[in-house]
Amino acid sequence: MQYWLYKSEPNDYSYADLERDGRTHWDGVRNYQARNFLREARVGDRVLFYHSNTKVIGVYGIAEVVAEAYPDPSQFDPHSRYYDAKATADEPRWSVVDIVPVRAFTKPVTLATIKADEAFSDFQLVKKGNRLSVMPASAGHYQRILELSEDS
DNA sequence: GCCAACGTTGGC
DNA sequence: GCCAACGTTGGC
Numbered sequence: 001m002q003y004w005l006y007k008s009e010p011n012d013y014s015y016a017d018l019e020r021d022g023r024t025h026w027d028g029v030r031n032y033q034a035r036n037f038l039r040e041a042r043v044g045d046r047v048l049f050y051h052s053n054t055k056v057i058g059v060y061g062i063a064e065v066v067a068e069a070y071p072d073p074s075q076f077d078p079h080s081r082y083y084d085a086k087a088t089a090d091e092p093r094w095s096v097v098d099i100v101p102v103r104a105f106t107k108p109v110t111l112a113t114i115k116a117d118e119a120f121s122d123f124q125l126v127k128k129g130n131r132l133s134v135m136p137a138s139a140g141h142y143q144r145i146l147e148l149s150e151d152s
Numbered sequence: 153g154c155c156a157a158c159g160t161t162g163g164c
Numbered sequence: 165g166c167c168a169a170c171g172t173t174g175g176c
Binding site for chain 2 (some may be wrong): 007009031052053057111130131133
């Protein structure tokens with residue numbers, strides 16, 4: 001099993017939205033490196049669901065991959081904010097995966113907590129200048145996030 | 153192929 | 165709201 005961290009601005013799509021929907025396709029990724037990570041996801045992989053650009057930044061819950069990469073429908077939709085005129089059905093540029101909620105944290109594991117914990121010193125999330133919206137996490141990172149989510 | 157200009161991300 | 169970091173675009 002692999003582990004990932006997916007970023008979302010909660011104004012756009014929050015963990016609560018995922019729980020409400022029950023399932024979603026992770027669309028709108030428009031960065032090649034992030035897309036390539038999406039394509040590596042396999043059914044059963046676990047996802048740390050991260051809220052960025054908000055008051056309390058951090059991991060709000062766990063999700064699970066239930067469908068592997070397929071073409072992002074929004075790239076073909078001229079009315080979508082994610083429309084890409086250079087993408088065609090024959091040669092799609094962008095991918096989505098489907099995820100479902102697993103567990104919401106009662107309290108988020110904040111970015112400040114993550115930065116202060118040595119277990120994450122090699123985590124891409126805390127590297128300087130990191131802007132990736134989809135990135136791999138190690139099993140150790142994942143376990144440590146779960147532990148921290150249980151502290152109250 | 154280089155690189156300046158520009159747009160976006162995302163923490164603070 | 166600011167701004168550093170960084171990816172993309174497009175002229176040459």
